[in-house]
Amino acid sequence: MKASILRSVRSAVSRSSSSNRLLSRSFATESVPERKVAVLGAAGGIGQPLALLMKLNPLVSKLALYDIAGTPGVAADVGHVNTRSEVTGYVGEEQLGKALEGSDVVIIPAGVPRKPGMTRDDLFNINAGIVKSLCTAIAKYCPNALINMISNPVNSTVPIAAEVFKKAGTYDEKKLFGVTTLDVVRAKTFYAGKANVPVAEVNVPVIGGHAGITILPLFSQATPRANLSDDTIVALTKRTQDGGTEVVEAKAGKGSATLSMAYAGALFADACLKGLNGVPDVVECSFVQSTITELPFFASKVKLGKNGVESVLDLGPLSDFEKEGLEKLKPELKASIEKGIQFANAN
Numbered sequence: 041m042k043a044s045i046l047r048s049v050r051s052a053v054s055r056s057s058s059s060n061r062l063l064s065r066s067f068a069t070e071s072v073p074e075r076k077v078a079v080l081g082a083a084g085g086i087g088q089p090l091a092l093l094m095k096l097n098p099l100v101s102k103l104a105l106y107d108i109a110g111t112p113g114v115a116a117d118v119g120h121v122n123t124r125s126e127v128t129g130y131v132g133e134e135q136l137g138k139a140l141e142g143s144d145v146v147i148i149p150a151g152v153p154r155k156p157g158m159t160r161d162d163l164f165n166i167n168a169g170i171v172k173s174l175c176t177a178i179a180k181y182c183p184n185a186l187i188n189m190i191s192n193p194v195n196s197t198v199p200i201a202a203e204v205f206k207k208a209g210t211y212d213e214k215k216l217f218g219v220t221t222l223d224v225v226r227a228k229t230f231y232a233g234k235a236n237v238p239v240a241e242v243n244v245p246v247i248g249g250h251a252g253i254t255i256l257p258l259f260s261q262a263t264p265r266a267n268l269s270d271d272t273i274v275a276l277t278k279r280t281q282d283g284g285t286e287v288v289e290a291k292a293g294k295g296s297a298t299l300s301m302a303y304a305g306a307l308f309a310d311a312c313l314k315g316l317n318g319v320p321d322v323v324e325c326s327f328v329q330s331t332i333t334e335l336p337f338f339a340s341k342v343k344l345g346k347n348g349v350e351s352v353l354d355l356g357p358l359s360d361f362e363k364e365g366l367e368k369l370k371p372e373l374k375a376s377i378e379k380g381i382q383f384a385n386a387n
């Protein structure tokens with residue numbers, strides 16, 4: 041019985057494995073396990089398209105959409121899509137517990153976005169408090185869920201979440217993820233353009249953190265391999281590091297990346313669900329508790345399994361340019377991590 045369930049899960053999951061298929065398939069999934077996903081900040085710029093993409097994911101059986109305003113409308117709208125999951129909207133703090141209860145994965149895009157001229161760290165004062173209160177509720181209502189932290193500054197909000205969970209006695213480092221998938225998505229797109237290779241075949245690990253120079257794409261490990269000049273690699277690295285700012289400036293005061301972020305968030309949540317369901321060899325880059333450098337949190341390739349992080353993979357060989365980038369990013373990343381830890385313990 042168990043083996044046949046696993047076989048059905050594997051085949052359903054492999055049918056939904058590529059990113060394009062994630063967006064286009066809806067099929068009978070009776071033997072796929074029940075999985076509840078909650079999106080906190082579901083009425084926002086990221087939250088709405090992310091809610092739609094999670095509604096299209098056949099691995100989701102219950103989709104809880106929570107925000108401080110506007111979720112009944114989003115839930116009514118998304119709920120009419122004829123796919124597997126049952127959608128419920130929750131609005132206001134008094135409904136947060138119900139939104140979270142029983143969740144397997146909680147995705148957090150709640151908080152303010154950047155405007156031109158701001159850094160992600162400029163969002164700290166508002167978003168740190170939002171993340172802290174949401175994580176306090178998570179510790180109470182779904183302490184075993186995998187957390188996908190999107191709210192910026194990710195380099196600080198992930199350490200804040202860890203401290204909140206530690207204080208509540210529920211911290212499990214295997215279950216807390218900073219979502220850095222958009223950096224990977226960008227690196228793949230930009231590399232494919234320069235290397236003139238099919239983008240769907242491209243893989244590029246991105247390590248470090250999720251702000252400016254802390255984002256370090258490893259183009260020396262990119263596949264399919266291409267013979268790009270040093271200048272091209274430097275330009276690709278900079279464009280990946282500044283990808284968020286490129287969107288913030290193009291939107292000219294109307295926010296930051298929402299559609300590409302929703303896509304990236306949906307890919308990462310899908311990977312988490314596959315890991316939970318026992319699909320083997322699910323590997324994504326994510327900002328997690330880590331011992332591969334001297335920093336307590338670091339983004340790198342992570343193998344996902346039934347309990348979240350199964351293993352944090354080695355960085356692999358770095359070029360001299362990447363080694364230099366790694367040393368340069370450490371002080372900024374360290375300071376952002378410490379800022380988050382201090383905030384969580386002082387407030």
Ligand SMILES: NC(=O)C1=CN([C@@H]2O[C@H](COP(=O)(O)OP(=O)(O)OC[C@H]3O[C@@H](n4cnc5c(N)ncnc54)[C@H](O)[C@@H]3O)[C@@H](O)[C@H]2O)C=CC1
Pocket residue numbers: 080081082083084085086087106107108109149150151152153154163167170174189190191192193194219220221222223250295296297298301
């Ligand atoms: N990790 C990443 O790669 C990326 C992260 N982001 C970050 O995601 C966050 C959200 O961005 P957008 O969706 O564009 O912003 P938005 O302003 O469009 O939406 C944010 C939503 O959060 C809600 N919210 C505020 N306080 C809340 C609370 N206490 N509980 C629940 N919901 C709450 C708001 O009502 C709003 O609907 C920002 O911090 C942004 O910087 C954005 C792009 C990429």
Ligand SMILES: O=C([O-])CC(=O)C(=O)O
Pocket residue numbers: 153154160192222283284285287288296297
């Ligand atoms: O740049 C921002 O503020 C939003 C973000 O994190 C990204 O797009 O990578």
